[in-house]
Amino acid sequence: MNRVVLHALPDYDRAGCEAALQTLLEPLGGMKAYVQAGQRVLIKPNMLAAKAPEKAVTTHPEIVRAVIRAVQQAGGEAWVGDSPGVGSCRQVARKCGILAVVEETGARLAPFVDCRPASSPPASFQHLEIACEVLDADLVINLPKLKTHQIMGLTCAVKNLFGAVVGMRKPQLHLQAGSDKALFARMLLDLADHLKPALSIVDAVVAMEGDGPGSGDPVAVGTLLAGESPLAVDAAALELLGLRTEDCWTQKIAREQELPGATLKDVELVGAAPASLRPQHFRPAKATDVSFGVPAFLHQRLRRSLSALPALDANCCTGCGLCVEHCPPQAMALQNHRPHIDLNRCIGCFCCQELCPRGAILTRQGLLLRLSRFFGLGR
Secondary structure (H helix, E strand, O other): OOEEEEEEOOOOOHHHHHHHHHHHHHHHOOHHHOOOOOOEEEEEEOOOOOOOHHHOOOOOHHHHHHHHHHHHHOOOEEEEOOOOOOOOHHHHHHHOOHHHHHHHHOOEEOOOOOEEEOOOOOOOOOOOEEEHHHHHOOEEEEEOEEEEEOOOEEEOHHHHHHHHOOOOHHHHHHHHHOOOHHHHHHHHHHHHHHHOOOEEEEEEEEEEEOOOOOOOEEEEEEEEEEEOOHHHHHHHHHHHHOOOHHHOHHHHHHHHOOOOOOOHHHOEEEEOOHHHHOOOOOOOOOOOEOOOOOOHHHHOOOHHHHEEEEEEOOOOOOOOOHHHHOOOOOOEEEEOOEEEEOOOOOOOOOHHHHHOOOOOEEEEEOHHHHHHHHOOOOO
16 A cells, blocks of 8 residues: 655656556556556546646656556546646647547547536535546546645645546635645545545656746656655655655654655655665745744734735736736736735635746745745744
């Protein structure tokens, strides 16, 4: 259950991807250990936004192709689907190269549009609706891109499953969690446990560092990871990047809950050693808050000093209004064709930054937060 395999893959050469995937899955029994003839297999890549593959925002199409072919060779019917943050699934799939792969392989694109309430929603959710394609699949293969995440620290196998929540229901869940990152992390963990993908296969050939998941920078890591437990896969990904459990909120909360796979001691690593594949330099996401013992009653008064909030880069902004449209607490409005942020209403979810097609939303850290990082007191 907690076995994770790592395998080196230097680039996205088509034949190399297919060979590497086969080698990667061998210690897990191969794709045929999971897929039976005639089964509908939902492949869930990261299709956050309509960005070209080299931007490292989405799962690379050659990794998607390799997984589709492996599913088909095992006798399964391959469906590829997601619910992008901005734009339709087809538009995003076309721009990031996945639609061409789906059409060339004879797989089926499955846009997440319709959804159904979860029969028994996890305790952390007031209400949970999941894409029908996910619920109707015989099994789900989770296919994340390894990226930094401005709020959670890292988006990998656990966070990628948030795409099973359709459209504007995602901002509603952000609003439900508010500024409580621990609550949002618990929601993500409960969702992953509820969905239970058969496999999680991570595209870390070119990952993202810095201001992920939509505005960071590509960084060569040259690795594929695979495992059954999303938590165990994320633990291995943190080790691969040289990050700590505390650098990823889902892992941090999972450790507090003593969930299997939360830390590396729970994980059986197979294949290449993470340290041998680790990039020489990896820039984590910026810290977005710190408390260092400040009493709770002072947090609100000192919020702008203790935390990071979004800020507009007017030189990059085109006034498209996507950030305003997708702001969960409706803390943004267009004024003179530029978004204005009401920082008193902002919950610091950074959905605006995540979905901005121009990278025009910056992370502005408060003074005390910047000082905490300088003196090594922050995350």
